[in-house]
Amino acid sequence: xxxxxxxxxxxxxxxxxxxxxxxxxxxxxxxxxxxxxxxxxxxxxxxxxxxxxxxxxxxxxxxxxxxxxxxxxxxxxxxxxxxxxxxxxxxxxxxxxxxxxxxxxxxxxxxxxxxxxxx
Amino acid sequence: xxxxxxxxxxxxxxxxxxxxxxxxxxxxxxxxxxxxxxxxxxxxxxxxxxxxxxxxxxxxxxxxxxxxxxxxxxxxxxxxxxxxxxxxxxxxxxxxxxxxxxxxxxxxxxxxxxxxxxxxxxxxxxxxxxxxxxxxxxxxxxxxxxxxxxxxxxxxxxxxxxxxxxxxxxxxxxxxxxxxxxxxxxxxxxxxxxxxxxxxxxxxxxxxxxxxxxxxxxxxxxxxxxxxxxxxxxxxxxxxxxxxxxxxxxxxxxxxxxxxxxxxxxxxxxxxxxxxxxxxxxxxxxxxxxxxxxxxxxxxxxxxxxxxxxxxxxxxxxxxxxxxxxxxxxxxxxxxxxxxxxxxxxxxxxxxxxxxxxxxxxxxxxxxxxxxxxxxxxxxxxxxxx
Numbered sequence: 001x002x003x004x005x006x007x008x009x010x011x012x013x014x015x016x017x018x019x020x021x022x023x024x025x026x027x028x029x030x031x032x033x034x035x036x037x038x039x040x041x042x043x044x045x046x047x048x049x050x051x052x053x054x055x056x057x058x059x060x061x062x063x064x065x066x067x068x069x070x071x072x073x074x075x076x077x078x079x080x081x082x083x084x085x086x087x088x089x090x091x092x093x094x095x096x097x098x099x100x101x102x103x104x105x106x107x108x109x110x111x112x113x114x115x116x117x118x119x
Numbered sequence: 120x121x122x123x124x125x126x127x128x129x130x131x132x133x134x135x136x137x138x139x140x141x142x143x144x145x146x147x148x149x150x151x152x153x154x155x156x157x158x159x160x161x162x163x164x165x166x167x168x169x170x171x172x173x174x175x176x177x178x179x180x181x182x183x184x185x186x187x188x189x190x191x192x193x194x195x196x197x198x199x200x201x202x203x204x205x206x207x208x209x210x211x212x213x214x215x216x217x218x219x220x221x222x223x224x225x226x227x228x229x230x231x232x233x234x235x236x237x238x239x240x241x242x243x244x245x246x247x248x249x250x251x252x253x254x255x256x257x258x259x260x261x262x263x264x265x266x267x268x269x270x271x272x273x274x275x276x277x278x279x280x281x282x283x284x285x286x287x288x289x290x291x292x293x294x295x296x297x298x299x300x301x302x303x304x305x306x307x308x309x310x311x312x313x314x315x316x317x318x319x320x321x322x323x324x325x326x327x328x329x330x331x332x333x334x335x336x337x338x339x340x341x342x343x344x345x346x347x348x349x350x351x352x353x354x355x356x357x358x359x360x361x362x363x364x365x366x367x368x369x370x371x372x373x374x375x376x377x378x379x380x381x382x383x384x385x386x387x388x389x390x391x392x393x394x395x396x397x398x399x400x401x402x403x404x405x406x407x408x409x410x411x412x413x414x415x416x417x418x419x420x421x422x423x424x425x426x427x428x429x430x431x432x433x434x435x436x437x438x439x440x441x442x443x444x445x446x447x448x449x450x451x452x453x454x455x456x457x458x459x460x461x462x463x464x465x466x467x468x469x470x471x472x473x474x475x476x477x478x479x480x481x482x483x484x485x486x487x488x489x490x491x492x493x494x495x496x497x498x499x500x501x502x503x504x505x
Contacts (some may be wrong), residue, residue, distance in 0.1 A: 006431065014431060020499055030501060036425075039501040057500040059427040 007094045010064040017063065019070035021053045027116050031109035034101045036062050038109040040070075044117055049073050049080075061095045062102045068093060069106055081114035124435045125481050129474030130272055130300060130416055131439060135368070136325040142371040143327060147364040154361045155352055164363045171370025178303065178373040179317070180310040181334060187357050188366055191331035192299035193223040195318030196266075198333055198357065199295045200227040202343030203316060204236060204264040207293055211261030212236045215254070215292075218457040219243050219276075220268050224297055228266070237261075245459050247276030247408040255286045264293045269301035269317075273439075273454045273470055274408030275416030277305070284313030293341060299323055299331075303376035304383065304415065309334060315341045321365070325475065326372030330365035333357075383475055387414040390473045390482045395419075397486025401493055407455055407468055417471045420455070424496050426466040432492035436485055439470040 006014070022028070023041040031038045036058030043051045052070040056063050068089055073080060084107040089095065095103055135143075146167055152160035154168050172183035189195045204214050216228050218240045232238045239257045243249055249267060258265070265287055270277050280296055287294035295316040301307060302317075303324025309317065315338070320331035335341060335356075343356065350358035376383075391414045398404055403422030421429075430440045451465035460468070471485060 011431075014428070017499070037501045055499060055501040057423075058425055060431045063428060063499065 005096070006060055006064075009068075010060055010093050013064035013067035013093075014060045017054075017067040019053050019067055019074075020055070022055070023051055023053045026051070026053070027113065029109055029112040029116055031105050031112060033105045033108065036102050036105050038062070038066055038106055040066075040109050040113050042113055042117060044078065048075060048077050049117075050075070058102055059099065061093055061099050062106070064093050065089050065095065065103050065106050066109075069110065073110070078114070078117055081110055081117070084110050124437050125484065126437045127471045127473060127477070127481070127485060128437050128439055129477070130275075130323075130470065130472035132322045132328065133325045133474050134476065135322075135327055136372060136375050138375055139326055139368045139371045143364040143368040146367040150363060152363075154363055155350075164361075167363050168361055168366050171366045171373075174370035175332060175373040178307075178377045179334060180308045182337065185334055185337050187333045187335060187353050188361055189331045189333055189357055190329055191322070192221075192297065192318045192320035194357075195320070195331050195333040196221070196223040196295075196297055197227050198343055198346050199316040199318055199335075200224060200264070200266055201231065201346050202356075203293050203295060204231055205344045206342050207263035207340075208236070211263040213239065213259050213262040215239045215241060215257050215262060215265040217241050217243060217249055217267055219247065219271055219273075219454045220266065221272055221297060221299070223299075224266055224268065243276075243457060246410075247271060247274050247412070247458055249278050249283065251279060251282040251286060254283055255290075258286070258290045258292060262290060262292050264295070266295040266297065268297040268299075269307075270298075270305065270413045270416075271408065271454065272300050273416075273452060273468075274418045274458070275300075275412035275414070275472075276408045277301075277412050280314060281312055287315075288313045291340070300413065300416075303372065304380065304413065306380055309336075316343070321369040321372055324372055324376050327365050327368040330362060330369045332369070379475065384414060386475065386477075387473055390477055390479065391415070391417050393479060394471060394473075394482045394486050397483065398489050401490060404493075405464070407458065407460065415473050417473075418455075418468055419471075420460060420464045420468045421493055422464070422467075423500065424467045424493055426468065428496055429467060429469065429492060432496060433469065433488060436471075436488060438485075439472070440468065 023043050026041040026043040028041045039055040041053045052074045054066045056066045150164050152164045154164035172186050176183035214236050228238050241257045267283050284294050293315050296314050298317045298319045302319035315336045317334040322328040345356050352358045405420050407418040451462045455465035
């Protein structure tokens with residue numbers, strides 16, 4: 001039997017993404033590259049990210065990565081957006097190496113969000 | 120296979136019919152001899168092979184002596200194309216096929232091109248069918264070989280084999296048909312059709328994997344050179360010890376098919392209609408290929424949906440994607456691209472293929488689940504918020 005291309009974490013994030021949707025009144029950014037699209041919406045209070053939501057168009061690994069990222073940054077201080085845990089995402093979601101570019105689009109979205117929130 | 124899965128991938132492979140299994144078990148238990156052996160048990164094995172050839176010959180309306188056993192359609196295609204083109208190479212090295220053929224055909228043509236053959240790849244119409252006039256125009260004075268598939272494995276499109284074969288006869292071109300998706304599923308009368316070579320495999324029509332056959336018409340100028348060497352079996356065309364139980368299983372599958380084709384087709388037409396009617400009003404959905412193609416296959420694309428995500432969202436449906444089934448490349452199907460689909464359209468393509476055991480309830484669920492999956496992915500996409 002050939003290996004399942006998706007591990008349990010990808011299946012969980014893809015099937016039931018807790019952070020899918022929009023935030024009314026939040027700051028929204030869009031990253032569009034590598035044939036995928038990622039939109040992030042964030043609300044902030046007292047220098048912390050209180051809520052993070054996403055919309056995405058792409059493969060299951062991309063959608064899982066965006067859900068993963070939303071869980072990771074929610075509740076964190078804004079400064080946390082300056083670092084992007086690409087290696088952890090690649091490992092936790094067992095992202096095939098050829099899909100690295102798509103994960104970097106998620107990083108673009110996070111960086112864009114950081115710039116928007118710091119303005 | 121997990122019990123909760125719904126198998127809709129019958130174009131990839133079919134379950135072995137219980138009558139076929141019974142026959143294979145019976146043969147395997149009672150005869151272990153090599154059919155080439157001259158002792159009594161060997162002669163008995165040879166008789167079992169002959170019985171299977173008669174069963175398959177009856178299905179195709181041909182003399183059993185015109186059938187060569189192989190390991191499956193890929194080997195049959197290789198033997199027919201490489202063997203046929205090389206056999207006629209002294210008369211000309213121009214060979215013709217379609218862009219929408221299976222890899223088991225296209226890869227052999229590419230190999231022959233590297234050997235010095237001149238290949239013409241003819242285009243399909245947007246509905247996947249080959250216009251006989253287009254085919255005729257591709258033939259030249261030095262054309263010696265052509266290969267066109269009966270039923271396309273991705274779209275179910277049925278080619279006009281009678282018209283294409285007639286053109287080949289008029290031009291004295293050896294005509295091969297990849298019948299992997301047609302044999303046992305459509306009525307085929309090779310006593311009437313102008314076909315020189317026809318490939319088939321057992322596991323596409325409820326027979327075992329690992330066994331197939333090549334029909335070689337008994338007429339002047341119709342022959343192939345062997346591509347395997349090592350023994351004198353099967354008139355030296357395909358040496359190797361014949362697997363008696365597999366051959367017997369294929370023979371039984373042919374018997375079962377001969378009695379079931381009409382009712383199978385009626386069953387599949389009903390299922391395909393239920394499935395298509397259940398999804399055709401989805402915005403941006405399109406049927407790929409000819410609506411009047413083989414009813415066991417429904418290939419659809421949908422706008423603004425990423426194919427890999429759609430495939431995962433469709434679980435527990437076991438269907439095929441329009442991509443090359445290669446997670447590393449996710450290349451869109453070359454067959455669908457050849458019909459004029461964009462990369463995005465081809466990448467979102469899903470092939471539903473149904474079979475004898477498929478139920479109305481399964482295709483009704485499939486339609487509802489496809490609708491739900493498309494809606495969920497669209498809701499997840501950024502443009503939904505705009």
